[in-house]
Amino acid sequence: MTQRVSAAxxxxxxxxxxxxxxxxxxxxxxxxxxxxxxxxxxxxSHGVAHIPxxxxxxxxxxxxxxxxIRILRETPSTAMLDADHGLGFLVGYxxxxxxxxxxxxxGSGWVSAHDSTHYGAAGYWASLALPHDLIGFSLxxxxxxxxxxxxxxxxVGTNPIALAVPAGREPPFxxxxxxxxxxMGKLEIHLREDKPLPEGWVVDIxxxxxxxxxxxxxxxxxxxxxxxxxxxxxETWGGHKGYGLGFAVEIMSHLLAGxxxxxxxxxxREPGLGQFYGALSVDAFQxxxxxxxxxxxxxxxxxxxxxxxxxxxxxxxxxxEWEKSQERQREGIPLHDEVLAHLREVGxxxxxxxxG
Amino acid sequence: MTQRVSAAxxxxxxxxxxxxxxxxxxxxxxxxxxxxxxxxxxxxSHGVAHIPxxxxxxxxxxxxxxxxIRILRETPSTAMLDADHGLGFLVGYxxxxxxxxxxxxxGSGWVSAHDSTHYGAAGYWASLALPHDLIGFSLxxxxxxxxxxxxxxxxVGTNPIALAVPAGREPPFxxxxxxxxxxMGKLEIHLREDKPLPEGWVVDIxxxxxxxxxxxxxxxxxxxxxxxxxxxxxETWGGHKGYGLGFAVEIMSHLLAGxxxxxxxxxxREPGLGQFYGALSVDAFQxxxxxxxxxxxxxxxxxxxxxxxxxxxxxxxxxxEWEKSQERQREGIPLHDEVLAHLREVGxxxxxxxxG
Numbered sequence: 001m002t003q004r005v006s007a008a009x010x011x012x013x014x015x016x017x018x019x020x021x022x023x024x025x026x027x028x029x030x031x032x033x034x035x036x037x038x039x040x041x042x043x044x045s046h047g048v049a050h051i052p053x054x055x056x057x058x059x060x061x062x063x064x065x066x067x068x069i070r071i072l073r074e075t076p077s078t079a080m081l082d083a084d085h086g087l088g089f090l091v092g093y094x095x096x097x098x099x100x101x102x103x104x105x106x107g108s109g110w111v112s113a114h115d116s117t118h119y120g121a122a123g124y125w126a127s128l129a130l131p132h133d134l135i136g137f138s139l140x141x142x143x144x145x146x147x148x149x150x151x152x153x154x155x156v157g158t159n160p161i162a163l164a165v166p167a168g169r170e171p172p173f174x175x176x177x178x179x180x181x182x183x184m185g186k187l188e189i190h191l192r193e194d195k196p197l198p199e200g201w202v203v204d205i206x207x208x209x210x211x212x213x214x215x216x217x218x219x220x221x222x223x224x225x226x227x228x229x230x231x232x233x234x235e236t237w238g239g240h241k242g243y244g245l246g247f248a249v250e251i252m253s254h255l256l257a258g259x260x261x262x263x264x265x266x267x268x269r270e271p272g273l274g275q276f277y278g279a280l281s282v283d284a285f286q287x288x289x290x291x292x293x294x295x296x297x298x299x300x301x302x303x304x305x306x307x308x309x310x311x312x313x314x315x316x317x318x319x320x321e322w323e324k325s326q327e328r329q330r331e332g333i334p335l336h337d338e339v340l341a342h343l344r345e346v347g348x349x350x351x352x353x354x355x356g
Numbered sequence: 357m358t359q360r361v362s363a364a365x366x367x368x369x370x371x372x373x374x375x376x377x378x379x380x381x382x383x384x385x386x387x388x389x390x391x392x393x394x395x396x397x398x399x400x401s402h403g404v405a406h407i408p409x410x411x412x413x414x415x416x417x418x419x420x421x422x423x424x425i426r427i428l429r430e431t432p433s434t435a436m437l438d439a440d441h442g443l444g445f446l447v448g449y450x451x452x453x454x455x456x457x458x459x460x461x462x463g464s465g466w467v468s469a470h471d472s473t474h475y476g477a478a479g480y481w482a483s484l485a486l487p488h489d490l491i492g493f494s495l496x497x498x499x500x501x502x503x504x505x506x507x508x509x510x511x512v513g514t515n516p517i518a519l520a521v522p523a524g525r526e527p528p529f530x531x532x533x534x535x536x537x538x539x540m541g542k543l544e545i546h547l548r549e550d551k552p553l554p555e556g557w558v559v560d561i562x563x564x565x566x567x568x569x570x571x572x573x574x575x576x577x578x579x580x581x582x583x584x585x586x587x588x589x590x591e592t593w594g595g596h597k598g599y600g601l602g603f604a605v606e607i608m609s610h611l612l613a614g615x616x617x618x619x620x621x622x623x624x625r626e627p628g629l630g631q632f633y634g635a636l637s638v639d640a641f642q643x644x645x646x647x648x649x650x651x652x653x654x655x656x657x658x659x660x661x662x663x664x665x666x667x668x669x670x671x672x673x674x675x676x677e678w679e680k681s682q683e684r685q686r687e688g689i690p691l692h693d694e695v696l697a698h699l700r701e702v703g704x705x706x707x708x709x710x711x712g
Contacts, residue, residue: 075463077433078640107431110464112641135608151661151670163604175604177597181587198592207664230587230594231537236554238586238598241533244673247658248519248531251651252491256641260650261657284434285468285612294616295607301617302603305507308563314507317600 003340004332009355011036013347014048020350021058022065023087031089038121039333042324043176045185046121049339052346054087054118062269063087063117069094072114076106080257081113085272088119095277096128096136103134103279111277114257117270122162123176123318129164129279130172133288136164137278141254143271144262146180147226147233148247149240152205154226157263158183159249164318166282168292170299174318179246180227184220187227191217200232207233252276359696360688365711367392369703370404376706377414378421379443387445394477395689398680399532401541402477405695408702410443410474418625419443419473425450428470432462436613437469441628444475451633452484452492459490459635467633470613473626478518479532479674485520485635486528489644492520493634497610499627500618502536503582503589504603505596508561510582513619514539515605520674522638524648526655530674535602536583540576543583547573556588563589608632 011032018028031054039047057063067086071079079098083091095111102109119125122138129136142157158178165173182201190197190213199209202216204225210216219225230242254263257274265271282288305314328334335343344354367388374384387410395403413419423442427435435454439447451467458465475481478494485492498513514534521529538557546553546569555565558572560581566572575581586598610619613630621627638644661670684690691699700710 073640075637075640076461078463078637080641105432106462107434108464108466110636110640135612147664148658148661148670148672150663150667151658152664153661155658155661161601165604165607173603173607175600177594177600179597181594200593205662205664230597232593237556237588237593238533238537240671240673241535241586242594244531244533245517247529247673248521250654251521251529255650255654256491256638256647258642258646258650260653280466281431281434282612284429284431284466285436286614290614291612294611294614297616298606298611302504302507302511305504305509305511306561307506308503308508308561311506314504315596316504317596317603 001337002334003337004334005355006332007036007040007329010039010048010333013343013352013355014051016352017051017055017346017350018065020352021055024066027065027090030093031087034089034092034120034124036333038124040325040328041321042328043121043321045183045188048335048343050120052342055346055350057117057270058087067091071098077102077108078110079112081111083113083116085115085117088117088273088275091116091275092119092125092138092277093128095275096125096279099277099279100129100132100134103129103281104132107284108280109278112253112257113275113277114259115272116275117273119275121176122160123164123174125277126162126164126176127172127174130166132279133166133282133292134279135166135282136162137276137280138162139249139253139276141250141263141273143265145184145220145227146229146243146246147203149229149235149243152207154223155262156229156243156246156250158227159246159253161245161249165295166288166292167295167299168289170296171318171322173295173299173316174321179230179242179249181230181232181242182227184227187213187217187220200228202227203233357693358690359693360690361711362688363392363396363685366395366404366689369699369708369711370407372708373407373411373702373706374421376708377411380422383421383446386449387443390445390448390476390480392689393681394480396681396684397477397677398684399477399677401539401544404691404699406476408698411702411706413473413626414443423447427454433458433464433466435465435467437467439469439472441471441473444473444629444631447472447631448475448481448494448633449484451631452481452635455633455635456485456488456490459485459637460488463640464636465634468609468613469631469633470615471628472631473629475631477532478516479520479530481633482518482520482532483528483530486522488635489522489638489648490635491522491638492518493632493636494518495605495609495632497606497619497629499621501540501576501583502585502599502602503559505585505591505599508563510579511618512585512599512602512606514583515602515609517601517605521651522644522648523651523655524645526652527678528674529651529655529672530677535586535598535605537586537588537598538583540583543569543573543576556584558583559589
């Protein structure tokens with residue numbers, strides 16, 4: 001069962017929770033905007049459902065709610081940040097502000113953050129560039145779960161690529177994709193719904209497909225099963241490309257930030273992560289209005305592609321999420337009973353009453 | 357049958373051909389370096405085998421061998437070029453020189469080229485950044501052959517993504533991948549070898565798999581079959597991600613260069629293309645020597661991943677091509693009789709004798 005809560009009320013509640021957990025009022029608002037926008041877009045796996053985890057981290061000191069985010073190195077178009085183990089949402093916001101400012105003066109801005117933490121949906125950070133007529137980018141790494149092609153051990157994270165491109169009258173192009181066949185969130189959905197996994201999502205260290213979601217999830221914790229990279233097992237359908245993209249994202253986000261290896265996992269602690277953010281000026285290449293008219297035209301061409309028999313329409317990246325956000329802005333955000341219970345519990349512990 | 361020709365002799369011959377076709381001596385050398393390096397790396401589909409096509413284009417005026425490549429707009433980290441329908445190899449070289457110079461002064465350099473043409477292997481252009489301790493990028497679009505997810509018409513090109521990252525003692529990371537399951541070159545190999553295509557590479561406009569390479573190739577010319585995006589048909593294995601990446605590459609390379617739609621195809625003419633090039637300073641984020649030591653360590657960790665039963669080893673992007681270039685540098689580049697015959701023919705028509 002779910003209950004709908006208005007975006008405004010949920011945003012207000014979220015901000016009050018993070019204030020109560022020690023963030024400044026401004027920073028609490030930044031976190032609330034990110035989480036509620038993500039739920040509005042229908043990405044329930046990366047929104048307010050994670051609040052208990054973040055609040056717990058702030059309380060036990062494994063996340064820093066008052067980070068001293070410093071620029072260590074800087075050029076006209078780049079900045080290297082020490083993120084001071086800050087809550088990833090605060091790091092994402094500061095990093096994108098720097099990237100956006102640099103894009104306006106130098107044509108582009110590229111920001112690497114060392115010692116950041118989980119920052120929700122990568123696409124949200126890329127999308128912050130859109131109101132400025134900039135193309136936004138964000139890359140992040142995560143725990144090693146993906147098999148390299150022909151490999152028998154999880155080496156690569158689900159390492160998302162996010163890219164946001166402004167349009168005119170059409171909703172923006174917003175790509176936000178794990179470089180594995182599926183992210184962990186998809187497994188969790190099958191687990192909750194007790195639905196078998198399609199072959200080609202998860203394999204054991206002998207390469208055998210696992211289709212029982214309970215077994216797959218349990219064994220993923222011990223690290224003796226692996227997710228497959230986009231393109232699947234072997235090279236026949238391009239699995240080496242998904243693996244290569246995942247490694248590329250690790251390089252750009254984690255290694256360029258100065259980490260010598262994979263994400264270091266300590267049970268009960270939020271791992272330190274490298275992240276990469278970018279903003280590129282459209283005006284540096286084409287007058288922004290001309291480019292946005294081109295985007296509108298081309299987005300419409302894709303969306304009016306004749307569909308295959310049995311299918312209704314062709315989508316573009318970000319379209320589903322945009323439609324969802326229109327609907328949820330009107331009707332409220334549906335929260336599962338379990339998520340609601342956890343949110344109420346956190347609120348009670350911090351003395352913040354749940355709205356309504 | 358093949359015959360081995362030394363890289364030096366082939367490079368010299370190629371440069372003389374392009375000189376004879378009207379390029380300056382310097383530019384002819386630039387083209388020869390690109391083509392022969394590509395053959396050295398084992399990417400035979402994008403190297404000297406294409407020389408007859410380029411020479412024909414230069415001769416019939418559908419490629420410009422003396423382009424007036426102009427900077428139309430510029431910021432500290434970006435440049436917009438009018439490439440004057442220049443041979444893509446000349447555009448790639450100039451664009452990367454500009455990107456590299458900007459990366460050295462502004463931290464990064466991003467160059468968009470309007471009215472470029474086919475430029476061979478995208479990875480070659482990215483790799484030009486490596487000797488400068490820069491990370492190199494290149495994106496390009498091509499004829500619409502890929503089905504968008506649930507779509508019944510080819511809309512996206514095979515749109516490659518190339519990324520080159522310097523290492524220390526290890527060969528560099530060099531990713532160069534079409535965003536479709538396979539590039540057209542793979543189809544051509546199956547055609548030559550009369551080998552059936554795996555299901556999941558090519559479908560007709562009803563979504564039915566085609567496995568006969570002759571039928572697939574013939575119908576690809578009429579546009580009534582489609583290649584599938586990385587991740588395959590539908591969304592189950594992430595086909596919408598490959599489609600999204602392909603569209604993203606089109607946006608960054610073709611639309612940002614000012615094109616209002618897909619690549620315009622005119623039979624017998626080399627189409628005008630948008631291309632995107634980039635260089636990012638490593639030193640802007642980490643001392644280059646530290647970063648290259650990190651890359652060495654991590655490349656070795658990936659390469660020593662325990663392999664799946666029945667497999668010998670795990671590769672990293674660019675490893676196979678690096679090994680091939682060592683071998684071919686020593687043993688010579690094997691050229692198929694058919695390729696040799698065409699090269700001799702072109703040489704004879706231009707008064708340039710084939711070596712040996």
